[in-house]
Amino acid sequence: MNRKQCRNSRFTERPMENLNRRYGLLIVAVLVLSVSACAPKPVIFVAVRESRFRCEGEHGERIKLPLSPESRERLMKFFKNNGDNLSVSTIADPDAERKYRDVLGALSDSRNLVLGDDMSKHIFCDVAAELCRHTSLFAKRQNIRQVIDAREKSPPKIDPITVNDEAYWWVFSHHQVNHQNLLTEVLVMKSIPLRMKR
Amino acid sequence: MHDRLLDALLSVAKVRLVAALRDDRLGFPNDKDLRIFIPDIHLISEKRRREGNFIYASNFTDLLTTVALKLTDLKAQAAANETIAVYQLGDFLDLWREASGADDQLDVAARIKDDHEELVVALLDDNLNAQFLLGNHDFDLYRWPDYTAWNRRYYLPDTSNAPPSVILLHGDIFDWVELLPDKIQDVFVFLFAPRVQPTEHNLGQMRDLVVQSHGSRSYRSYIQNSEPATLGAVQTGEPDTVPGRWNVQTAGSSPAQNLKFLESAYKCCAKANVDYDMDLRVAVIGHTHHARIATRETDAGGLFTLIDCGAWIENCIADGDAKPMPNAQIAALCGNEARIYQLALD
Numbered sequence: 001m002n003r004k005q006c007r008n009s010r011f012t013e014r015p016m017e018n019l020n021r022r023y024g025l026l027i028v029a030v031l032v033l034s035v036s037a038c039a040p041k042p043v044i045f046v047a048v049r050e051s052r053f054r055c056e057g058e059h060g061e062r063i064k065l066p067l068s069p070e071s072r073e074r075l076m077k078f079f080k081n082n083g084d085n086l087s088v089s090t091i092a093d094p095d096a097e098r099k100y101r102d103v104l105g106a107l108s109d110s111r112n113l114v115l116g117d118d119m120s121k122h123i124f125c126d127v128a129a130e131l132c133r134h135t136s137l138f139a140k141r142q143n144i145r146q147v148i149d150a151r152e153k154s155p156p157k158i159d160p161i162t163v164n165d166e167a168y169w170w171v172f173s174h175h176q177v178n179h180q181n182l183l184t185e186v187l188v189m190k191s192i193p194l195r196m197k198r
Numbered sequence: 199m200h201d202r203l204l205d206a207l208l209s210v211a212k213v214r215l216v217a218a219l220r221d222d223r224l225g226f227p228n229d230k231d232l233r234i235f236i237p238d239i240h241l242i243s244e245k246r247r248r249e250g251n252f253i254y255a256s257n258f259t260d261l262l263t264t265v266a267l268k269l270t271d272l273k274a275q276a277a278a279n280e281t282i283a284v285y286q287l288g289d290f291l292d293l294w295r296e297a298s299g300a301d302d303q304l305d306v307a308a309r310i311k312d313d314h315e316e317l318v319v320a321l322l323d324d325n326l327n328a329q330f331l332l333g334n335h336d337f338d339l340y341r342w343p344d345y346t347a348w349n350r351r352y353y354l355p356d357t358s359n360a361p362p363s364v365i366l367l368h369g370d371i372f373d374w375v376e377l378l379p380d381k382i383q384d385v386f387v388f389l390f391a392p393r394v395q396p397t398e399h400n401l402g403q404m405r406d407l408v409v410q411s412h413g414s415r416s417y418r419s420y421i422q423n424s425e426p427a428t429l430g431a432v433q434t435g436e437p438d439t440v441p442g443r444w445n446v447q448t449a450g451s452s453p454a455q456n457l458k459f460l461e462s463a464y465k466c467c468a469k470a471n472v473d474y475d476m477d478l479r480v481a482v483i484g485h486t487h488h489a490r491i492a493t494r495e496t497d498a499g500g501l502f503t504l505i506d507c508g509a510w511i512e513n514c515i516a517d518g519d520a521k522p523m524p525n526a527q528i529a530a531l532c533g534n535e536a537r538i539y540q541l542a543l544d
Contacts, residue, residue: 120245155343155345158308158318
């Protein structure tokens with residue numbers, strides 16, 4: 001069989017092979033899709049961490065918004081300690097000022113605490129658009145509503161809005177004032193990496 | 199204690215007596231123990247209500263908020279030897295209407311609550327300590343951490359080791375009894391047996407039944423009743439004295455729709471009594487959005503009572519009324535006496 005014949009014979013066999021392969025891929029795709037659709041999806045929630053790794057007000061209460069100069073300072077100190085209140089070094093994260101200056105500034109201004117009308121959006125910045133105009137920290141981050149805080153008597157009545165910036169969880173309480181949803185309090189705690197880097 | 203509840207309700211709302219039954223055979227004799235039942239509310243977010251073109255929204259949510267606050271006061275004023283407990287009988291949040299069928303979006307419940315902050319805060323207040331049942335429109339909440347304490351049934355009396363005489367259920371099981379009789383055996387035990395707790399798999403089976411019961415319904419035009427529920431002879435004025443028996447539905451003297459689920463509930467309770475050594479004589483439910491007390495004689499000469507507490511959505515109509523009124527009912531049980539009230543804005 002010369003090269004041309006060979007090419008022709010392969011050519012004539014191909015349609016059947018292709019068809020089989022296409023059907024095979026189609027079946028695999030359908031199976032994968034149906035299995036993934038039927039598989040139980042995990043409930044995503046955030047657990048409040050030990051006091052060493054969370055930043056709070058004087059008596060363990062959440063930090064009121066807008067931030068006062070004192071609470072802003074408290075949060076910045078927490079970030080400089082790399083989210084560890086028992087850190088010996090006071091500048092465990094020397095880059096903290098640069099990373100968190102904007103967001104703390106934005107949280108100090110009540111105009112940035114207004115939330116959008118549509119609280120059903122899954123992306124944090126779609127809900128807290130005003131805040132996100134002043135910081136890229138939360139860009140494209142998911143908005144998670146379920147928070148477990150074992151210090152509380154009961155689960156939250158109105159679920160907080162929670163966002164992760166890789167290093168920290170930001171748990172925002174919100175409240176309706178004159179038909180406007182406002183961020184009213186914040187709890188910041190050190191994040192646990194969800195995935196191992198390889 | 200019934201009268202104290204009535205006074206509390208009269209202080210914030212117009213009240214009419216829908217039904218009352220005083221009978222020693224109810225099996226809840228303690229007159230220092232008042233149990234109050236708030237039926238289906240079916241909250242959805244305002245945005246969803248608009249975009250989904252739902253005809254029915256929850257009725258009088260401001261009034262219900264005020265009632266919840268009043269009940270919290272009533273509880274706070276109870277003497278040390280008195281018990282006041284409040285139950286919400288399921289379908290508090292309507293996940294099905296909010297998200298076009300239950301799904302895994304974890305913020306469905308959160309966004310409904312965002313839109314009804316005052317009511318949610320009042321009903322979930324730790325001082326009220328309301329006990330919640332999972333309904334068929336919010337059954338999926340069982341998987342979420344905020345709702346771990348919500349249950350599928352409660353039993354009364356619950357202050358001694360005596361076999362319970364009253365069961366509190368959402369009531370959708372009686373849909374399954376009538377529509378999916380073959381499937382009910384798998385989950386019956388988890389709704390009626392007091393000592394059996396369902397595994398994750400069992401709860402999944404129950405969820406499958408709930409999903410099957412929903413079918414392809416969108417609930418746009420109505421949820422339970424395309425026509426106003428017929429309440430019968432509701433008292434016309436505010437109740438000064440409540441008779442021992444008022445507007446009780448019985449076979450032979452009441453229309454068939456006023457007896458809905460009476461037979462199913464009786465048979466389920468009779469079976470549970472045999473299977474699990476109980477003494478169930480009363481089933482307290484919501485689900486049908488049709489407030490009524492219905493009774494039947496038992497095979498052993500006793501009395502079986504269905505207390506259907508109504509709803510805070512859709513409409514109802516009383517005999518002699520020219521037009522329907524929004525469902526807004528509260529029921530109570532104390533000292534072998536059950537009552538259902540219809541509330542309206544003062």
